[in-house]
Amino acid sequence: MLEKNYIASTVEAAIQQxxxxxxxxxxxxxxxxxxxxKKGFFGxxxxxxxxxxxxxxxxxxxLSSIEAIKNRTHSKDEVINTPIAEMAVDDTFTTKSVHKSTNDSSDANNEQITKQQSKENALHQTExxxxxxxxxMGLNIQATSTVKNSGEVVINLSSSDAARIIGKRGQVLNSLQLLAQNYYNHIEKGYMTVTLDIENYREKRKETLQNLALNMSKKAIATRKPVKFEPMPNYERKIMHQILTNIxxxxxxxxxxxxHRYLVIKAR
Structure with a gap:
């Protein structure tokens, strides 16, 4: 089973680690x-x-191991530059080797194209x-979609009813994004991050969360009392975790x- 244990001062810290x-x-x-x-008593x-x-x-x-998962974004196909004279025992061997290599390369390219077409088809259906x-919902809407190099699927919406589609603190947009995430992964039969955005809301929300986190960290330090936020999705909590990491x-x-999971900031 692919699993690993982590130890930290709190459960959440261990999870984030x-x-x-x-x-x-x-x-x-x-x-x-x-x-x-355990927090203990005075340590x-x-x-x-x-x-x-x-x-x-x-x-x-x-994947075969935890190490393979850790390194999956860093692994690259190795290219070994070997002189042809060292590779070839005779002309027949050389010809067969080159022919096989060409076929393998062609098969790999075809497989890559097929996978890309499958992703684009799933994205179109999800859109x-x-x-x-x-x-x-009775609202007008247009959409354009892209698959980023990182593998993230992004669906950008455009509408004169943007405020209603976003909802209070993004609740409607977040719910639609969850539906899109589940629908896409059901079609594609694999995990892929799906982001739903409208009028650059995600970037604006990220900036808002970062500023809020910094301000509330100052409050936590000044009052020596924990600051609790309202419930928010995992990726929004992650934004706040990251901005506060080095404080x-x-x-x-x-x-x-x-x-109903929420973030807490606490002075040490």
């Missing part, structure tokens, strides 16, 4: 709490938390699925269960 090392999101793993840890009796991250993403489960939902004298963790 594991997700960062493996470059994963929470929905790609099953989390088992081995030891919730006495304190113990670290330990969690186990188990890979559940169908695509990643095809139309979301359009149909929004139109059923001294505070720690961040999440509490509650999805979809």
């Amino acid at each position: 594991g997700l960062a090392e493996l470059n994963l999101e929470e929905k790609q793993v099953k989390i088992e709490v081995i030891n919730p840890g 006495i009796g304190k113990s670290d938390a330990e969690v186990k991250l188990i890979i559940i993403d169908p695509t990643l489960k095809k 139309q699925y979301i359009i149909n939902i929004i139109q059923a 001294e004298n505070i720690e961040t963790y999440s509490e509650g269960r999805e979809p």
Whole structure:
């Protein structure tokens, strides 16, 4: 089984440590709490938390080990430059080797093209699925979609009813994005991050969350009391975790269960 244990001062810190090392999101793993840890009394009796991250993403489960998962974004096909004179024992061997290499390269290219076409087809169907939902809400909508080099699927929406599609603090847009995520992965039979955006809302929201996190970290330090945020999706909590990583004298963790999980900032 593809799994690994992580130890940190809190359960959330251990989870974030594991997700960062493996470059994963929470929905790609099953989390088992081995030891919730103890805060202790003035440091006495304190113990670290330990969690186990188990890979559940169908695509990643095809890899052979945790190391393969960690290195999956860094691995490249090795090219060995060997002089032809060293490769060839005779002309017949050389000809067959070159012919086989050409066929392998052609097969690999065809496979890559087929995979890309499959992704684009799934993306087109997902785009139309979301359009149909929004139109059923009585709203006008247009959409354009792209597959980034990172593998992320982005569906950009355009509408005169953008505010209604976004909803309060992005709740409607987030719900539509979840539907798009599930629909796409059902068609493509593999994990792929789907982002739904309209009028550059995601970038604006990211900036808002970062500023809010920085301001609330100052409040947590000044008051010496934990600052709790309203529930928000995992990727929004991750934005706040990341911006606060290098700030001294505070720690961040999440509490509650999805979809009511929220971020907490606490002074050390």
